[in-house]
Amino acid sequence: MAIGPSAVERWLDLSTEELRAQVSRLVSSRLPGDHAVWQAIRRQPALVPRIRGVLSGLAATAAGSKDEAMQKVWISKARAALDQVVPPPVKATRKPVVKEVPVEEPEPVIELKQPEPQERPQAKPAPAMLFQEPS
Structure with missing residues (x-):
């Protein structure tokens, strides 16, 4: 299964192991927080807590491995991408005359x-x- 904004919509139907594999691929791809995939994930409120759980599992699995430090950096960046709040687009207003x-x-x-x-x-x-000198 490919990682893309359209594939994220199907992640809700995946089993835990399949979701873990997809999130592991997503974390190792090191996409920036404003990427379309992360935006699609943040639009799915039911998917965000599941991915947080998978990230915790990945962090626990990486503990003690030779790549633990690198994996923790990637996982923390993925968590930051989940937490990122994107402000709604600002509507263009007419400039006052x-x-x-x-x-x-x-x-x-x-x-x-x-x-x-x-x-x-x-x-x-x-x-x-x-001044007088005392006598």
């Missing part, structure tokens, strides 16, 4: 002359203090 407003002349800027800082009167010197 922009009315041109005549540009008004800016008001002339009047420069205000700042007052010159006045000099502060100098402080009176502090009176000299005399």
Whole structure:
């Protein structure tokens, strides 16, 4: 059985072993999360939990094998593809008509002359203090 968006619709009728074989092929094909196959899977709400179960089984089977690390990476990417939420397409809206407003002349800027800082009167010197030596 081929892996394609049309084949995904028949996956609901597969036995667990057949589904496991198909999901294993899907995982090893490493398709991106926005691929048509993953989109078709996400459109089937009854199929998503079955595939999650198969992915858990594949992860358990890969445990202890020499390819365990690679298989876990592929399986985690497949789980991420299942979780991916694709926003609905945005409808094209008409752009609002922009009315041109005549540009008004800016008001002339009047420069205000700042007052010159006045000099502060100098402080009176502090009176000299005399200290007496204790006797």
